[in-house]
Amino acid sequence: MDILELVQANILTPVVLFFLFGIVAARIKSDLKIPDAISEFLPIYLLAAIGLHGGLEMRKTGFESMLVPLVVAVGLSILMTLYHYQILRRLGKFNLFDSYALASTYGAVGAVTFSVG
Structure with a gap:
């Protein structure tokens, strides 16, 4: 193709x-x-x-060829979530709940982006 x-x-x-x-x-x-x-x-x-x-x-x-990219995408999205949480909590001065909510939103978007990529 x-x-x-x-x-x-x-x-x-x-x-x-x-x-x-x-x-x-x-x-x-x-x-x-x-x-x-x-x-x-x-x-x-x-x-x-x-x-x-x-x-x-x-x-x-096939699932076998997708396993490694899938694990990498999930790992990167978790790292992005934790990284964004730290930024929002320390530099953004957000409270605990807002930091986690916003960071998990970006982590979910990152997971989808990584998975599509």
């Missing part, structure tokens, strides 16, 4: 199409209103689409 086929295959996924649609709507200053029922369902749909696409790609790759 060459790079052009890879780009075409990824651009036509629902997640990317929704983001492109949002960019176009914002650029033309559309007053697009999404009904409340759809806006509640949309994040669930997008998460399911991302998970399904990722699961299918993992199935092609």
Whole structure:
């Protein structure tokens, strides 16, 4: 699969199409209103689409070849969480609860980023 086929295959996924649609709507200053029922369902749909696409790609790759990157991604996300906690607690002067909450959010985002990478 060459790079052009890879780009075409990824651009036509629902997640990317929704983001492109949002960019176009914002650029033309559309007053697009999404009904409340759809806006509640949309994040669930997008998460399911991302998970399904990722699961299918993992199935092609095989679990054995994903084990080391998976362990590294989880380890790095834990290190990021602990590192961010220390920064927030000492330099940001946040309280204990806020430091952990914010650091774990960044750790979760980091885990997803590392896993996708």
